[in-house]
Amino acid sequence: MSATRLLILGLVRGLGTAHGYAIHNELVSWGAGEWANVKWGSIYHALRQMEKEGKLRQANTDECTGRVDYAVTEAGEEEFQRLLRKSLRDRLSRPDLLCAGLALMTSLPRGDAIALLKERVAEAEQQQAELAAGAGQLPPGTPGHVAELFGYWRTAGDNDIAWARGLIDRLSSGAYTMADE
Structure with missing residues (x-):
C-alpha cells in the first residue's frame, strides 16, 4: 500500500477535482x-496509474495549460476507504501510511475511526x-x-498502545470534526 496513493485519493476526493500541481502544493x-516521502514525479505517476485502474477519471482538461483535473470514481472511493481504514487499523503498516491515515482520518465517521483504532490496540496487545x-x-x-530487539519491540508496542488509546479518548471526547458531523 502506498501513502502517496492514499493521500492523492484523499485530496482529489476532498477537493472534488484536482490536478497534479494543486495536489503537489497541498501536500x-x-x-x-x-513524513510520507511524496515526490513530484510520484504524484503524476500515481494519477496516471489510478486513471488506468479506473480509480480516477479525467474531469476536464485546460487546453491552454495542458492541466488535467481528476475526480474520484466509485472504485476510487472504495480504494480510498480501504486504504484509509487499513492505515489506521493495521499496527504493522509503515509509518508513512499511518501518517497519511492520520492526515485523512477526519474523512471517516467518528465511530468508525474509534473502532479502527480499537482494533489497532487489540492487535498490538x-x-x-x-x-x-x-x-x-x-x-x-x-x-x-540481540535481546535488545525484544526490548525495543516491547517499548514500541507499549508506546503505540498508549498513543492509540489517547487518540481514542480524544475522539470519544469530540476532538476534531469528523465526516458524519
Missing part, C-alpha cells in the same frame, strides 16, 4: 514530502503478549545484544 503545505511469551526463549548461541 507540500502539509510537509508530506518529509496480542503482539505484545506473543512477544512477552517468546522474549525469554532466544535460541542457544544468540548474541546477548
